[in-house]
Amino acid sequence: TMFGTVLNYISLRLLGIHFDDQRIQNAYSFIQREGGAMYALSWAKFWLCVLGVMPWEGINSLFPELWLLPEWLSVHPSRYWCHCRMVYVPMSYVYEAEKIVGETSSLIKELQNELYADNYENIDFTKHRNTISSLDLYAPQTTYPRSNIHGRIRR
Numbered sequence: 001t002m003f004g005t006v007l008n009y010i011s012l013r014l015l016g017i018h019f020d021d022q023r024i025q026n027a028y029s030f031i032q033r034e035g036g037a038m039y040a041l042s043w044a045k046f047w048l049c050v051l052g053v054m055p056w057e058g059i060n061s062l063f064p065e066l067w068l069l070p071e072w073l074s075v076h077p078s079r080y081w082c083h084c085r086m087v088y089v090p091m092s093y094v095y096e097a098e099k100i101v102g103e104t105s106s107l108i109k110e111l112q113n114e115l116y117a118d119n120y121e122n123i124d125f126t127k128h129r130n131t132i133s134s135l136d137l138y139a140p141q142t143t144y145p146r147s148n149i150h151g152r153i154r155r
Contacts, residue, residue, distance in 0.1 A: 002133035003041040005030050006115065010051065013111060028114060036117035038125065039133040046091055052101045053111045058125030062092035 009027040017024055031037060037048060038058065048054035066077050067089075077085055094100050102108070112120040 001136050002031070002034055002037075002039050003044045003136050006037045006040040006044045007047065009115070010047070010053070010111065013107065013114075019110070019114065031115060032117055034133050034135065035131075037115035038123065038128040038131055039136075041132060041136050043087070043091075046095075048115075050094065050100055050102060051111070052104050052108050053115060055125050056095070056099050056101075058128060059095070060129045062088060062095040064089070064092040064096055 005027050009024065009031065012021075012024060012027075013019075019025075019028075037044070037054070040048070042059060045054060045059045049056050049059055066075065069076050071078055077088065080088065116123060
């Protein structure tokens with residue numbers, strides 16, 4: 001998957017594996033062939049933003065205010081899968097309260113150049129907030145909550 005490959009690529013590079021290593025080259029070829037890291041899932045994009053490898057404009061907003069909505073709404077976070085709830089609450093804090101970004105080092109600049117099919121400075125990341133590799137897309141994207149698509153609303 002693009003998600004796993006991008007996160008593993010970054011992990012190996014942060015651990016000191018050089019760009020000319022065969023494992024990195026295999027992952028690099030895959031990432032480039034699939035369009036670049038902007039095709040990774042939102043959780044990978046979140047970590048790209050925290051590291052400074054992607055600007056925060058490249059990710060959809062994470063609203064902690066959703067917890068203030070009435071629980072009967074189908075979009076209330078209490079309806080998220082338990083693991084998603086445990087991930088999105090801290091992610092929403094990092095996004096909304098702080099937009100935490102690590103220091104820009106030479107390695108971060110290298111990753112900015114390695115992870116995208118286009119030149120980093122020329123990418124309009126806002127256009128790729130919902131861009132997902134077909135390898136990682138398990139269900140078609142829609143603007144409607146899944147429960148409405150199937151005609152069911154949990155109450």
